[in-house]
Amino acid sequence: MHEIRFHNTLGGKIEAFAPQNGNEVRMYTCGPTVYDYAHIGNYRTFVFQDILRRFLKLRGFKMKHVMNLTDVDDRIIANSAAAGVSIRDYTEKYAQAFFDDCKTLSIESPEHWIRATDHIDDMVRLIERLQEKTYTYPSEGSIYYRIAKFPHYGRLSNIDVAGIQAGARVDVDRYEKESARDFALWKAPKPGEHFWETPIGKGRPGWHIECSAMAMKYLGETLDIHTGGIDLAFPHHENEIAQSEGATGKTFVRYWMHAEHLLVEGEKMSKSLGNFFTLRDLFAKGYKPSALRFALASVPYRKQLNFTFDGLQQAASSVERLRNFAARLAQRKFPAGKQKGMAARIAEAAEEFDAGLSDDLNTARALAAAFDLLRETNIAMDKGDFRQGDVAAAQEFLANFDRIFAVMEDNDAEKLRALGFGAADSGPSDAEIDKLVADRQAARQRRDFAESDRIRKELAVRGILIEDSKDGSVRWKRK
RNA sequence: GGCGCGGUCGCCAAGUGGUAAGGCAAAGGUCUGCAAAACCUUUAUCGGCGGUUCGAUUCCGCCUCGCGCCUCCA
Missing domain, CATH: 3.40.50.620 (HUPs)
Structure with a gap:
């Protein structure tokens, strides 16, 4: 502390x-x-x-x-x-x-x-x-x-x-x-x-x-x-x-x-310049609440924030990476036990996260602490070094991260629907997706890749992304 | 004119008197039936000119560019 x-x-x-x-x-x-x-x-x-x-x-x-x-x-x-x-x-x-x-x-x-x-x-x-x-x-x-x-x-x-x-x-x-x-x-x-x-x-x-x-x-x-x-x-x-x-x-x-103020494309936001946006304007263009929150939160508050659509897209990618990591942590089965040094590494990251925020709410620094840990943990996972015994500590780190940044939960579509955006198509139900994913798995089993890819495309069109993993399990997420 | 903030990799953005975090993007690679995800590798000398210093992106001065406030405004 x-x-x-x-x-x-x-x-x-x-x-x-x-x-x-x-x-x-x-x-x-x-x-x-x-x-x-x-x-x-x-x-x-x-x-x-x-x-x-x-x-x-x-x-x-x-x-x-x-x-x-x-x-x-x-x-x-x-x-x-x-x-x-x-x-x-x-x-x-x-x-x-x-x-x-x-x-x-x-x-x-x-x-x-x-x-x-x-x-x-x-x-x-x-x-x-x-x-x-x-x-x-x-x-x-x-x-x-x-x-x-x-x-x-x-x-x-x-x-x-x-x-x-x-x-x-x-x-x-x-x-x-x-x-x-x-x-x-x-x-x-x-x-x-x-x-x-x-x-x-x-x-x-x-x-x-x-x-x-x-x-x-x-x-x-x-x-x-x-x-x-x-x-x-x-x-x-x-x-x-x-x-x-x-x-x-x-x-x-x-x-x-x-x-400090937010600028749009380097200029003061004003109605006369036509660069004036409400949240609803952004959501109507298809941007997600979590991306906007991340974009607004990632620049330390005492620095002018130059808002751009490219930046908003970058923020969305960053949030996606964070969520992918959380999903990987939650869904993969790791070898039992603890990895040597991992607990200490996570504690160190938490320290640095706190140090960043304690330093006049330096969110950029806090974010870097989180991404450093994320990358190192991914490497450990790829090498097969990461152990199940460290999952809880890593998840606790993410939970604390999200107590500040609040972007981890995959609830953008839900929030947008609540505001009346995208209500027309809430996408396929979980059950329907699970059914199609199972069908696709069956097709893959018999090496019918044409059918497998057809199903994946069908889901993609409806906003669902399929990810196969090495161990045969499948993860899907709404884009 | 007064007060204040800032100019760091293509974009966003930390940071320190001893040769520069992180994110996004890009290129190549690993993995994969194909994808996706993930990982690896590659990409900066810090607006300009002086000064202080053994050494400055980091301190000082000048210049320059951008932004804000001084009037309602987050």
Whole structure:
């Protein structure tokens, strides 16, 4: 077990990690704004966050992880009004799609899913606390945060507040502010717009207040970890710090972890460039969930991930190799006993796997540890050196591997069907396949290779791959 | 302009002051009735120029190219 070290955006250094209270890690993740389907860039960040929590659990920590759904913002208000439905009705569809996508990518569910609109009261109370401490000022029915009052502003993102010039930005709200860098805690309703009636007036919350209010409500005033995409560091997280620490006087977050962005073919993903993809876009093209997860997980989170279809294909091949190895381990009969040195070799690989992940979630390094062991074990098997007595340890290694990467289970087709892809043809049943495989074996017995190959082709057409082995057994798998 | 990240084999991608992990792909080979799978072999001197050093891909400086943030954004 290696010391866990994480990069902390606050300070920009890699630091040893330990939760504040014993064994429990309290973590908050900025979830999606449910105004549309989330895209693969979003999921790069959510897969990172998933690997983080899976790793901490593997290391024995108890997770208390909260993820919010931002279900009120300008886009949602505008879109729901345009569609003539309530905010809740409008966002429900995308919230559900998000849950479905997470499940498809094997992203574990956090301990708490929460919605901004369920916590308006908490936000109002936090704003009131800030009012009492004079961190706020009203303007045209809205309430603003006075950044001049918070000296630490800019520390997270290394932004010099003096550098933000008045009038330099396009502020869609165009309310009167004392300083250009001040931000809205509470927004006065525009005519016809949905609003909440509260002790601090009519209106709706600013974007940043929800995370401060909800994070502290569920996790206490000082959290262990707060994650998000790198773009959120400024201004969102910077503002969260200002709000939370302004109200409590305590450190809001001990470790800030941000995922770098995903690029597509080296360019920023955007709708105008036509390189904007949701999961559904990829699945419709025939790519598998496990391949996408592997592609997103294999590049360490602090490095920009250049998404390409070639890369996705490479990821699919890698996953296939991993699964083939697991199948070989499970199905072949090896000589009894243990191979000299194998147990130690497996333990060494597990050590290196842990070392990689402990090193700021270096998934590339962890992966290399797994593939090294895989190759060496395959060699031992080919030579006939590998023994049955080592199978359990090797499988345990793979099980641990999969507690992090979650790509071993051959359930892609099932997941895709659940999303409505490929439902038309779920392929032949296991029984039907077994029957054809048996027929083919019989044909091979009588050396009727024409018939044997005909059956194999028939199965291939229907997506089933046959593999003969030396000992006469046959393995089949769905492609 | 300010802040930050990165340029390592065809593609993806680790890494170290003492001549560079892993994955994918490619070529040849072993095995196989044929395939498939698996294995073996082969393929890099680390963007450029200087500096420090016995020695730098790894440290420093400059340059160059790409990307991100600074305004909503994972």
